[in-house]
Amino acid sequence: MPHLAVAEVCPDLALVAVVCWALHRGTADGAVGGLLAGLVLDLLSGAPFGVHTFAMTLAGTAAGLAVALVPREHAMLLPGMAVLCTILQQAACVSLLRAAGWPLGWSQAVVVIVIVASVLNLLLTIILYPWVGRLGRALSQGESGW
Amino acid sequence: MKGLRNWPLLAAALVASVVILLIGSAGALRPADNAASIVLVPVQYALHRAVEGFGNLLRAPYDLRYLRAENQRLQMQVDELIYQLALRNEIELENAALRELLGLRERSPDIFGPDADLLSAEVIGRDPSNLLRYLTIDRGSRDGVRVGMPVITARGLVGQVREVRGNSAKVVLLTDPSSAINALIQRSRATGIVEGQTGPNLVLRYLPQTEGIAQPGDLVLTSGLGGHFPRRLLIGEITEVRRSDVDMFQEARLRPAVDLDALEIVFVVRHFTPIGVDGQADREAAPAGGN
Numbered sequence: 110m111p112h113l114a115v116a117e118v119c120p121d122l123a124l125v126a127v128v129c130w131a132l133h134r135g136t137a138d139g140a141v142g143g144l145l146a147g148l149v150l151d152l153l154s155g156a157p158f159g160v161h162t163f164a165m166t167l168a169g170t171a172a173g174l175a176v177a178l179v180p181r182e183h184a185m186l187l188p189g190m191a192v193l194c195t196i197l198q199q200a201a202c203v204s205l206l207r208a209a210g211w212p213l214g215w216s217q218a219v220v221v222i223v224i225v226a227s228v229l230n231l232l233l234t235i236i237l238y239p240w241v242g243r244l245g246r247a248l249s250q251g252e253s254g255w
Numbered sequence: 256m257k258g259l260r261n262w263p264l265l266a267a268a269l270v271a272s273v274v275i276l277l278i279g280s281a282g283a284l285r286p287a288d289n290a291a292s293i294v295l296v297p298v299q300y301a302l303h304r305a306v307e308g309f310g311n312l313l314r315a316p317y318d319l320r321y322l323r324a325e326n327q328r329l330q331m332q333v334d335e336l337i338y339q340l341a342l343r344n345e346i347e348l349e350n351a352a353l354r355e356l357l358g359l360r361e362r363s364p365d366i367f368g369p370d371a372d373l374l375s376a377e378v379i380g381r382d383p384s385n386l387l388r389y390l391t392i393d394r395g396s397r398d399g400v401r402v403g404m405p406v407i408t409a410r411g412l413v414g415q416v417r418e419v420r421g422n423s424a425k426v427v428l429l430t431d432p433s434s435a436i437n438a439l440i441q442r443s444r445a446t447g448i449v450e451g452q453t454g455p456n457l458v459l460r461y462l463p464q465t466e467g468i469a470q471p472g473d474l475v476l477t478s479g480l481g482g483h484f485p486r487r488l489l490i491g492e493i494t495e496v497r498r499s500d501v502d503m504f505q506e507a508r509l510r511p512a513v514d515l516d517a518l519e520i521v522f523v524v525r526h527f528t529p530i531g532v533d534g535q536a537d538r539e540a541a542p543a544g545g546n
Contacts, residue, residue, distance in 0.1 A: 155425045203386065206386065222453060
C-alpha cells in the first residue's frame with residue numbers, strides 16, 4: 110500500500126487482515142490465516158522463502174490466543190493486538206533475516222519503521238475490523254447452510 | 256365585389272410594389288436595406304432561435320430513442336478513445352525512456368563497452384515488507400536475465416538482479432540493507448563502498464580520513480572494481496559527511512540519483528565490458544552479491 114506510506118513506511122494490509130481474522134475467529138483460524146497470507150507475501154518478497162510465512166503465522170496465533178485470554182469486548186484488545194502483533198511480526202522478520210545473513214539490526218531506522226508501522230496498522234485495524242467480522246459471519250452462515 | 260371598395264388602396268399597394276421593384280432592381284434601395292438589416296438581423300436571429308427551440312421541443316419525444324442509442328454509441332467511442340490515448344501516452348513514455356537510454360549509450364559508449372546488451376523491463380511489483388527494498392520485473396530467464404546482472408535507468412544505477420524465475424526476476428535495490436557497491440567520488444576520485452540502509456538513503460563507507468575528499472553535492476559513481484557493475488554509472492549525490500578524529504574512516508550519506516519509488520521501466524544490463532578487460536573479453540554480467 111505505497112499510497113498510504115508515511116515516512117516511507119506502508120501499513121501492512123496482510124498483517125492487519127490476519128489480526129482481525131484471528132480476533133474474530135480464534136487461534137486456529139488465526140494461525141491458518143497467517144500461514145496463507147505469509148505464503149503469498151513470501152511469493153512476492155525478496156526475503157528468503159518462509160520468513161513471512163513464519164512471522165505471519167506467529168502474529169495470527171498471538172492474536173487468536175489474546176481472544177482466548179482477554180474478553181472480546183475489552184477496549185484495549187483491538188488496539189493492543191494491532192500494535193503487539195506488528196512488533197511481533199517485525200521482530201520475527203528482523204531476527205530471521207539476520208539469521209539469513211541480512212545486515213539488519215535493531216537500529217534507529219528499524220525502530221522508527223516498527224513504530225510508524227504500528228500506528229498505521231492500528232488505524233487500519235480499526236477500519237478493517239468490522240468488515241472482517243462481517244466476512245467471517247457471512248462465511249459461517251455459508252458453512253452452516255451446507 | 257365588396258373588396259373593390261378599397262380599390263384606391265389596392266392600386267396604391269400594387270403601384271408601390273412595382274415602383275419598389277423597379278427602384279430596387281436599379282440598386283437605389285441598397286442603403287436603406289443595409290440600414291434596416293442592422294436592426295432586423297438580431298431580431299431575425301432571436302426569432303429563428305425561438306422557433307427552432309420550439310421545434311426541437313416538439314421533436315424531442317421522437318428523438319429520444321435515437322439520442323439514447325447515439326449517446327451509447329458515442330460513450331463507447333469515448334471509452335475506446337480514452338483507452339487508446341492512455342495506451343499512446345504509455346508508449347510515448349516508454350519511447351522517451353528508451354530514447355533517454357539510447358542517448359546515454361551514445362554519449363558515453365565507454366560505460367557499457369562496444370557490445371553492450373540492454374534489455375528493457377517493466378516494474379510489476381515491490382517488496383511488501385518495510386524492511387527490504389526489492390522490485391519485481393517482468394523479465395526472467397526466458398529473456399536471458401541472470402542473477403547478478405546490473406539494473407539501471409538513464410539516470411543511473413538501480414540495483415542488481417538477485418533472483419530469477421522463468422518470466423520474472425527480483426531486483427535488489429541500492430537501498431536494501433544487503434546491497435554493497437564499489438564506488439568513487441567523481442571530484443576527488445576517492446573510493447569507498449556504497450551500502451543500503453533501512454530507509455531511502457545510502458551510506459558511502461570506508462572513505463579515507465583525508466579532509467575535503469567528500470563534500471555535500473559531490474556525485475558518486477560506480478568504480479567498476481570487481482567487474483560486477485559497469486563503471487561511471489551514477490549512484491547518487493552526497494548530502495552529508497560524517498567525520499570523526501577517532502574513527503579510521505569517514506562516512507557520507509547519499510541521496511540516490513534514481514527515484515527508486517517511482518520506477519516503471521528499468522533496463523537489465525545483460526552484457527557489458529568490465530573494467531580492465533578489452534573488447535574481445537565481453538562477458539555476461541557477474542554473479543550476484545555486490546562487489
